[in-house]
Amino acid sequence: MATMFTSGPSSKKLPQRAKLVVIDPYRTRHSEVSRLVSAINPGTDAALALGLMHVIINENLFDADYVSRCHYRVRGAEGSRAAVSA
Numbered sequence: 001m002a003t004m005f006t007s008g009p010s011s012k013k014l015p016q017r018a019k020l021v022v023i024d025p026y027r028t029r030h031s032e033v034s035r036l037v038s039a040i041n042p043g044t045d046a047a048l049a050l051g052l053m054h055v056i057i058n059e060n061l062f063d064a065d066y067v068s069r070c071h072y073r074v075r076g077a078e079g080s081r082a083a084v085s086a
Contacts, residue, residue: 023048054084 020034023045031037040048056062057080067074 050084053080057081057084
């Protein structure tokens with residue numbers, strides 16, 4: 001599954017099978033074409049990020065082989081695991 005991060009309107013067309021999820025306290029142009037809109041409260045984005053990391057790490061939804069092979073490119077993986085596993 002490909003992930004696209006953007007902070008402004010994107011002129012690129014998403015692949016047909018792509019699912020755009022918008023996490024923003026304000027309604028934006030992206031909200032109109034997204035599959036899911038989560039209007040989080042301002043200031044709660046850190047909690048959301050930690051929650052997503054918790055699920056990704058604890059359910060092994062990441063490429064562990066890549067992380068172990070390319071440890072020089074992936075910094076803080078063990079620290080992140082410890083931080084969200086508590």
